[in-house]
Amino acid sequence: MSTEMFIASEPDINKRLDLFLSEKFEHMSRSYVQGLIENESVKVNNKIKKSNYKLKFKDEISVEVPIPVELQVEGENIPIDTIYEDSDVIVVNKPQDMVVHPAPGNYTGTLVNALLYHCKDLSGINGVIRPGIVHRIDKDTTGILVVAKNDNAHNKLAEQLKNHSMTRTYYALVEGNVKQDEGIVNAPIGRHPVDRIKMAVVKDGREAVTHYKVIERFGDYTLVKCNLETGRTHQIRVHMAHIGHPLVGDNVYGYKKQKFNLKGQVLHAKELGFIHPTSGEYIHFDSELPKYFIELLEKLRGRVSK
Structure with missing residues (x-):
């Protein structure tokens, strides 16, 4: 973990916090920046703020940036209850006691591992850890999920969630x-x-x-x-x-x-x-x-x- 520090200048006044940081970190998407803010890895004047916080002159912004780790999520031959599938989406019925996507300390046995084995073409919007995952349900919650098989489908489904x-x-x-x-x-x-x-x-x-x-x-x-x-x-x-x-x-x-x-x-x-x-x-x-x-x-x- 490394810490980056910024000070808001006059052109940054009233700029959203997430927009400001996505401009500073060109390699990070705005959604990734918003995730850092939501996980309280970002502080303004040593206080937690939301993504839509409007910057003030000389605000001090600190960001705890995770050290990149090269990860490889492997496909696993885990049965999937597929309800529907075409070239854009796959709708599955998730069982109890299954995590949707890999996370620290839990990189195998997830729905994503199963999908990567059974369905090679998943959208890459959420990267190597969450390919195709538009929405999630908890490990012990059962039921229906839709997974995107390409970026166009992912964007359109994500927009429906948003609105x-x-x-x-x-x-x-x-x-x-x-x-x-x-x-x-x-x-x-x-x-x-x-x-x-x-x-x-x-x-x-x-x-x-x-x-x-x-x-x-x-x-x-x-x-x-x-x-x-x-x-x-x-x-x-x-x-x-x-x-x-x-x-x-x-x-x-x-x-x-x-x-x-x-x-x-x-x-x-x-x-x-x-x-x-x-x-x-x-x-x-x-x-x-x-x-x-x-x-x-x-x-x-x-x-x-x-």
């Missing part, structure tokens, strides 16, 4: 009896002020909007359908915990002691819809709930009927 036109519907089992049949959680999400590994609803966080609707009630538990407007890290988990109904099995944002023998939060990315990057037609996909999820619901239904 909230991509349909993403999740099923979640939450703690407690959700009294309202439906509702909206509009609460900004950012890094937890104390536990930096976690996310939280924070005043200066990024906009986050989740729509939820009750599907079925089981007394002490509720099955809800959640639609995302935004896609913040751990958004559904954070938002449902924020309104007093953390996800069952979530020992990060929910209860430490769980009543069921689960590997993680009971959350499934069930539906995905988007405008096809080449045909321009809206296509929609639906996936079955995983076996463990179905069995848990059946167990709860049995409790209620007795």
Whole structure:
């Protein structure tokens, strides 16, 4: 890790922080710079700021720049549940206990490793670690993901995510009896002020909007359908915990002691819809709930009927 220092001059006044740094580091994309800012590797006058912070005269900007590491992510013969595939996209159903892309300390066994073996042509926009990955779901979350097979498809799908036109519907089992049949959680999400590994609803966080609707009630538990407007890290988990109904099995944002023998939060990315990057037609996909999820619901239904 090296630290670079800059001082804002008169031409930099009112310039966005991310734009300023992407101009200083010509080899870095603006999205990469924004990632550094989001990960708190950038400080202005020794304080954390957002990407859209407008610079002031003589602001002191420090940047902790990671030392480049040459990485080679290998394809692995891991089975993939492919729902749809053409020359632009591949839609897959991710199982539980699988990480979407390699990360420090976890460079094998990921969805990307599997994709590189089964599908050689993936977009290169996110580099060697995240080829083709337009959006992510957590390791223990199951369900649908769309992966881009070329840069044009990647850009068009990313734009749909940005303007909230991509349909993403999740099923979640939450703690407690959700009294309202439906509702909206509009609460900004950012890094937890104390536990930096976690996310939280924070005043200066990024906009986050989740729509939820009750599907079925089981007394002490509720099955809800959640639609995302935004896609913040751990958004559904954070938002449902924020309104007093953390996800069952979530020992990060929910209860430490769980009543069921689960590997993680009971959350499934069930539906995905988007405008096809080449045909321009809206296509929609639906996936079955995983076996463990179905069995848990059946167990709860049995409790209620007795």
